[in-house]
Amino acid sequence: MPDEQNASGRGLKLHHLRPAPGAHKAKTRVGRGEASKGKTAGRGTKGTKARSKMRLGFEGGQMPLQRRIPKLKLLQRGIRHQLPGGEHRPAGRVVPRGR
Numbered sequence: 001m002p003d004e005q006n007a008s009g010r011g012l013k014l015h016h017l018r019p020a021p022g023a024h025k026a027k028t029r030v031g032r033g034e035a036s037k038g039k040t041a042g043r044g045t046k047g048t049k050a051r052s053k054m055r056l057g058f059e060g061g062q063m064p065l066q067r068r069i070p071k072l073k074l075l076q077r078g079i080r081h082q083l084p085g086g087e088h089r090p091a092g093r094v095v096p097r098g099r
Helices: 002-010 073-077
Strands: none
Touching: none
């Protein structure tokens, strides 16, 4: 088929390209019956990860990273005191109007 298109003068297009046979393997569909990857769907039998979603940042009882690292002094004091031109301006005047 591509040879016919080249002969007709149109050239090879991207939508004519196909992967080689066997290059793509079908994705395993988990949790779709007992025949393959059913029941626990590859999560194991017990434990928090097997039951439901876990909270983002949960480390299994260890002190989480966001609580281990110190807070930034910049955020405690206030960002407007640290930046140049730190006087307080109304939010509408910070961005110039597009007229």
